[in-house]
Amino acid sequence: MDEGILIAASRRGDAAAYDALVGAYQDRIYQVTYRVTGNPEDASDAAQEAFLKAFRSLRAFRGDAAFGTWLHRIAVNAALDIVRRRPPQTRDLPDAAATPTDAQDRELERRELQRRIHRAMLTLPTDQRVAVVLRDVQGLAYGEIASVLQVPVGTVRSRLSRAREALRHLLADLSPVAE
Amino acid sequence: MQVTHVTELLSPFLDDEIAPREREQVQRHLEVCPECRLQLESLRATLRLVRSLHPVKVPDGFRDQVRSRLSAVGEGSRERRRIPRWSWHVAAAAAVLIIGVFSVNLFREIRPIEQAVAPERGGVNLGAPGVTDLRSAPPVAPSAAQPQKTFPQFDGRKIVRTAQLAIDVDQFDDASRRLVQIAERAGGFVAESSYAEDNGVPTGSFTLRVPAARFAAVLAELDALGEITQRQISGQDVTEEFVDLQARIRNLERHEQRLLSFMDRATKVSDLLAIEEQLARVRGEIEQLTGRMRFLERSADLATVAVAVKQKAKRTSGGLWDISGTLSKMRAAFLATARQIAAAVEWLGVTVSALVPVLLLAVGAWLIIRRLRVARSS
Numbered sequence: 001m002d003e004g005i006l007i008a009a010s011r012r013g014d015a016a017a018y019d020a021l022v023g024a025y026q027d028r029i030y031q032v033t034y035r036v037t038g039n040p041e042d043a044s045d046a047a048q049e050a051f052l053k054a055f056r057s058l059r060a061f062r063g064d065a066a067f068g069t070w071l072h073r074i075a076v077n078a079a080l081d082i083v084r085r086r087p088p089q090t091r092d093l094p095d096a097a098a099t100p101t102d103a104q105d106r107e108l109e110r111r112e113l114q115r116r117i118h119r120a121m122l123t124l125p126t127d128q129r130v131a132v133v134l135r136d137v138q139g140l141a142y143g144e145i146a147s148v149l150q151v152p153v154g155t156v157r158s159r160l161s162r163a164r165e166a167l168r169h170l171l172a173d174l175s176p177v178a179e
Numbered sequence: 180m181q182v183t184h185v186t187e188l189l190s191p192f193l194d195d196e197i198a199p200r201e202r203e204q205v206q207r208h209l210e211v212c213p214e215c216r217l218q219l220e221s222l223r224a225t226l227r228l229v230r231s232l233h234p235v236k237v238p239d240g241f242r243d244q245v246r247s248r249l250s251a252v253g254e255g256s257r258e259r260r261r262i263p264r265w266s267w268h269v270a271a272a273a274a275v276l277i278i279g280v281f282s283v284n285l286f287r288e289i290r291p292i293e294q295a296v297a298p299e300r301g302g303v304n305l306g307a308p309g310v311t312d313l314r315s316a317p318p319v320a321p322s323a324a325q326p327q328k329t330f331p332q333f334d335g336r337k338i339v340r341t342a343q344l345a346i347d348v349d350q351f352d353d354a355s356r357r358l359v360q361i362a363e364r365a366g367g368f369v370a371e372s373s374y375a376e377d378n379g380v381p382t383g384s385f386t387l388r389v390p391a392a393r394f395a396a397v398l399a400e401l402d403a404l405g406e407i408t409q410r411q412i413s414g415q416d417v418t419e420e421f422v423d424l425q426a427r428i429r430n431l432e433r434h435e436q437r438l439l440s441f442m443d444r445a446t447k448v449s450d451l452l453a454i455e456e457q458l459a460r461v462r463g464e465i466e467q468l469t470g471r472m473r474f475l476e477r478s479a480d481l482a483t484v485a486v487a488v489k490q491k492a493k494r495t496s497g498g499l500w501d502i503s504g505t506l507s508k509m510r511a512a513f514l515a516t517a518r519q520i521a522a523a524v525e526w527l528g529v530t531v532s533a534l535v536p537v538l539l540l541a542v543g544a545w546l547i548i549r550r551l552r553v554a555r556s557s
Contacts, residue, residue, distance in 0.1 A: 013553065015249050022245050030237045044238050051245045117228055135194070136229045142196040161190040168225040 007067055011058045018055050025068065026051075028138065029075045035133040036079035038122045046082050050075040065147055072138070072148045076130055083126060113174065120170040128163035135160055184212065189219050193226060277527060337475055339415040340394050340482035348405035351381035351490040358385050358486060361400045365393040367481060380490050387484040394482040401486060409487070417475050424472045431465045 003024070009017030029050060034043035054061075054074050061070055121129055127149075134145045135156075142160075146153045185208045191197040192205045209216050348354035355372070362369050367389030374383040389397045398412075435458060442454045492503060 015246070018249065019242070019246050022242055026237050026242055026245075027234065030241070031234055034235045035232075040235075040238055043235075044241060044244075047237075047241065048245055048248065052248055055249060113228075113231075114233060117232055121229070132229065136226060137232060142191070142194070157191050157196065158187070160194075161187050164190050164222055164225060164229075165186070167229060168221055171225055171228055172221070174228060 003067060007058070007061075007063075010055065011061075018058075021067075022051050025071055028068070029071060031137050032072060032075045032133055033079040035118070035121060035137050036076065036126070036130060037082050038118070042082045042086075043079070046079040047075060049081075050078040053078065066144075069144055069147050072134065072140070073150070076134075076148060080126060080130070116174065117171065120167055123170065124163050124166055128159050128166070131156055131159040132163045132167070184208070184215055186215070186218065189215070189222050193219070193223055277523065280523070280526075336416060336418040337421045337479040338391070339417055339475070339478040340391055341413050341415075342394070342398060342482070342484045343409070343411040343487075344398075344401060344407060344484065345409035345487040345489070346401065346405045347408055347489050347491045349491055351383065351488060354404050354488050354490075355383060355385070357404060358387070358401075358488070361397055362387045362389055365389040365397050367393070367397070370483075377489075380492065382487070382489045385486045385488065387486065388481040389484060391480055391482045394484075397482075397484060401484070404488075405491070408489075417479060421472060421475050421479075424468050424475070428465055428468045428472065431461050431468070435461045435465065 003021070006017045006021050006024075010021060026047065030043060030047050033046035033050065034040065037043050037046055050071070054071055057074075061067070065073075121132060124132065130149065131145060134140045134148060135142075140148070142153050142156050145156045149156065185192075185205045188197060188201055188205050192202065197205070209219065346354070355374075359369050367387060369385055370388045371386035372383065373385075374381070376382070387397065401407075438454055438458045438461065442451060442458070445451045445454060492501075
């Protein structure tokens, strides 16, 4: 169904229409809350709060921004609320089996890499982390990020520069071109 | 390199989020600066790493959780509002009110059963014209000479009032004594009394004559003697007959005067005898009519109250416990309570009926308000 129709129905309080919107956006929104909060529990809480808050304040949504952008803003704020209350934590995945096979080895290596990157991102100051998540995880353009965060594009650019520079140092050993 | 490095621009350069002029600047710098080239490659590798992050999977049941929380927010409030909370308070208050009114009345009714029964039946429903007014009229001494002063409030109308009562009393002697007192206090008397014993139960009949002005007051006093089992009140207007009598007497008196003047002028004995015979007839007629008039006057001035008094089956005669008395008390109490319940049910029904239109209006208003609120919130 057309997103515009679903949004209009949701604004009238149609829970079924909004449920469809939740279905369409839950994956994307969850990426944001997960990478900002750092763990699935907080990420799920933040995403739920975001969807509920969005439903409640849908009539305040005037369509001057894209619905997705608007939803991202709410999700970022919900995640930051949780982060402010308890600093980001990672949940370590259970340790690998004692004698890994080659395939398991590669899988473990891959997982370890994911974990490294994830943790590195969590060490960033929150505004830089949010910028990286929106840009490199969500793939938003600078202008969209500025719209989500309601900051000038120049701010987005500098935050991203600093965040990436930090990440470059943090992940230097993983990068073949590292100094 | 003497040229300033472009470190700050490398990140947006990689994103292609850079103004064309800046891009040129970066490209020119990179051609001459291996340091920045290296940094660019390092940054590009970092970006590649970050972008290699796998999308995480939304926890199972996430959408269901959101859905149930949504319905809890929306429908929860709607469900609960279907029966507004204040309605329970109103219902409780109404229940308390009804129970309070009911029990207060019940207590008031049960305590004086004897009194509660008697005034109800003996309530003043005097059908005779003007009797209730007489109650408030000041007692006037009977006077045949000035009949119009006896009933100033009736324009000299002559009304013969009679009442017949049957009273069951606890103590016959006591009741008969009080009967005489009532009559005398009212300025009247007991014209007739008789006494008999019926199966050991003393009965008696009394005829009281009391000033008409005190008629209603006397009846009220008699009510207090015992249980009234029979009551009949009548008022007969004899004004017309009275006036008629007066006119006829006046005519006869004039006739008498003429006869007397004839007698003065009569010379023959036979005429005298005839006149005298006529006079005697007229005189007799006058006496008769005057007697009737006096009777009417007395009847109107003094109301007649016939009271049949019967002593109730003695409570003490049966011994320690008067079963029938207890039974009648129980019956009275039962009836009083039943009447009270019926009255309460009736009151409830009437009240609810009275409230129905108001409630309908309130429900309608509430629905409209809710509709408006929902419309505004969506």
